Amino acid sequence: MKISKLAIDIGHNVQFDGGAVGIRSENELNYEVGIKLIEKCRAAGLTVINCTPRSATSLYDSLNQRVEAANNNNADFFISIHHNLCTGGHGSEILCIPGGRAEEAAKIILPEIAKLGLTNRGVKARNDLFVLKNTNMSAILIECAFCDSPIDMNNYNPENMAEAIFKGICRAFELNVSGHNGPTEQVNYYTVARGDTLCSISKRYGTTIEKIASLNNIANDDIIYVGQKILIK
Structure with a gap:
């Protein structure tokens, strides 16, 4: 399954829609991983829609803006970047509406993340999440790690996480990238x-x-x- 236009949503990071706070701030981690992932995908030749709002008037407005950015730009696939919080929990998981393209991609991307040494918590069915059920295209939400887990946050590296997700994207969507030799921009x-x-x-x-x-x-x-x-x- 190939794509040319990818929607990437950096979770939370806006008024009325703040992330969890543990050992690290989810807002900060989402942003660090998301920005690096966007750079890598654009360098590989993908058109990337950054769906993260600059401001919001409510939680609904925040979520709806993300969905509209993807839908209005006719993205081929939607990825939302998040970090989990649950006392005692650790590892990575991907949430999606089961069946079809989303689940297929999730099952390819998640093992790449697990190679970082994070526990693979599996691909989990979530039919209730706003950004998953309201996007016109297949969509996944990646819970990269637990921001309150000493196991996950010890030496946690957003660059490595972004690279792992990028490798998974390349495999899932058959991107022929060798050493990231696609068109690049000076950063x-x-x-x-x-x-x-x-x-x-x-x-x-x-x-x-x-x-x-x-x-x-x-x-x-x-x-x-x-x-x-x-x-x-």
Whole structure:
């Protein structure tokens, strides 16, 4: 099964829709894994729709914006990135509506994640999750690890997680990628210094405020902080 347009949703990370907090913040982990995964997929030649909202007025609005971004852009497949929380739990699992393309892809992607040394908790049926039942295309939700588990969070590496998911995507969707030699973009990170604004940063790098805000899921263009790492392309 081949695709050309992939919808990737970085779970939570918006007002009214915050993630779990354990040893690590789910918002932070989702973002780190999601951004790296988007970069890898785009470098491999896929068109990627980042479905993460910049702002929301309610939980429903947050979830609905993610679904609409995928549906309105006619994505071929939808992946939502999350991290679990449950005292005593550990490992990785993928949630989907059973049967068909979603379950097939999940059963290919999850073993790649397990190769990182995380317990394979299996592909689990979930017919109730908003983003799974309202997308027009097949969809999966990846619970990468437990953010409250010392077992999972010890030496947890978002780059390795993104790479494992990417390898699974390549296998599931028959992407012929050798050493990530697809079309690539120069990726830069800028560390915010005192006095910086998105306007001044965008002018320095010849881009726009809107593009920087979208790449970094910045809901309020006026709020950045000293030491913040800003992704710039």
